[in-house]
Amino acid sequence: MALTLDIITIGVPQVAAARAFYASTFSAEATGTDDGHTAGLDLHGTGQLDLRQIEALATDSATTPATSGFRGYVLSSIVTRPAEVKALLDAAAEHGATVVKPAKKEFFGEFAAVYRAPDGAVWKLAAATKKDKDPVPDPPKPTETAVFLGVAEPKASKVFYEALGMRVDRDYGDKFIDFTIADGVCRLGLLPHKALAKDAGVDDQGDGFSALVLTHTATSRTEIDNLVATATSAGAHITTPPTETPQGTYTAHFTTPDNHHWKLTTAR
Structure with a gap:
């Protein structure tokens, strides 16, 4: 039994508009999850991004949708070459993103850029290497x-x-x-709240719902029950106990001691 980050779900004002933005920026293909309230995109085998109407996501998470300022997280796409960072930043800006930090070499040698998506999520783009030794793939694909x-x-x-x-x-x-x-899953990282905002180049003040839910897809109901019990013992707050959903899944929600939202669910 181990928690994995299988799906990142962002709360967005308009699912169709957000789907168009991310599909165009990342050249991402739909996963088949699209019911009008939620749309799923495959991030080239590096995890799944779900886009859910923010009010519905807040309801699922047993909270209110009000949110302002920095949401307490930064999403990141890592590519191989600096030129791929530039290409992804240009694509995001072309489709409505706001450039927060232009693509450049950082103080410690990292080549990176930051943008704010039209839905409000902050994204950092970073290159795993420092030089462009090979042609840039079209489209750039995150590693x-x-x-x-x-x-x-x-x-x-x-x-x-x-x-x-x-x-x-x-x-x-x-x-x-x-x-x-x-x-096939996403990486999870932890930084002090202020340091994370500073690295992204945004103000660290914010309040309300983060509009972010991290999902672990379990292999069985027993796994979910065990994870819920362990999370509770470790200090989590169970916002929704394990429940059979109308869609036939077995699902639970909790918040961590730092108030980040997680969802545990079985596959359909």
Whole structure:
């Protein structure tokens, strides 16, 4: 039993508009999840992005949809070359994103850029290498998709996620921690809230619903029951206990001690 980040769900004002933006920016294909309230996109095998109407997502998470300012997370798409960062940033801007930080070499040598999507989500684009040695693929495809959460103390949050079976990859104490990933899932990282906002180039003030839900797809009801029990013992707040849904799935919701929202569900 180990928690994995299988689906990133963003709450958006208009699902169709958000789907058009992300499909165009990432050249992403639909997953088949599209019921008018939710649309799913495959991020080239690096995880799944779901777009859900924000009021519906808040209802699912047993909270209110009001949100303002920095939402406490940054999404990230990692590509191979700096030119791919530029290409993805240009595509995002062309389809309505606001450039927060232009594509350039950062202080510690990372080549990166940041934009704010039309739905309000902040995205960081980063290159795994520093030079353009080969032609840029068309379209650029991410080698990894990640979500970085702003937390009070990364070391304390690490203990929570380790209790749920996640294994640490890089550990820099209360500066930065992330977890190992498997093929087809997203990476999870932890930074202090203010440091995360500073790295993204945005103000760290914000309030209300994050409009972000992280989903683990379980293999059985028993797995969900066990994860719920473990999460509760580790300090989570169960917002929706394990329940059979009208769609035939077995689902639960909880918030972490840092108030980030998770969903546990069985596949249909």
